[in-house]
Amino acid sequence: MEILGQLLPFVFLIAIMYFVIIRPQQKEAKTRQEMIMALKKGDRVITAGGLIVVVYKVEEQFLSVKINEEVVVKITKDSVIRKYEDEV
Incomplete structure (x- = not known):
């Protein structure tokens, strides 16, 4: 139980990084790829x-x-x- 309490902040930070950094970049790359394919x-x-x-x-x-x-x-x-x- 003590380990879970110590890991929870790291899991929270990873989740924030995913939604703030990684996911928007993936959406932008997908949009750009669709634009290039439609040229x-x-x-x-x-x-x-x-x-x-x-x-x-x-x-x-x-x-x-x-x-x-x-x-x-x-x-x-x-x-x-x-x-x-x-x-x-």
């Missing part, structure tokens, strides 16, 4: 490098993106941070 030609996205590019072609693990009218490059899907919405 289609013509979507504007922001890359990890800070470039705003247009999706030209969607492949299984890569995206071909247009930087400008002449330049098309291939990037990994993981390098997409978020979709770019024109916010004025």
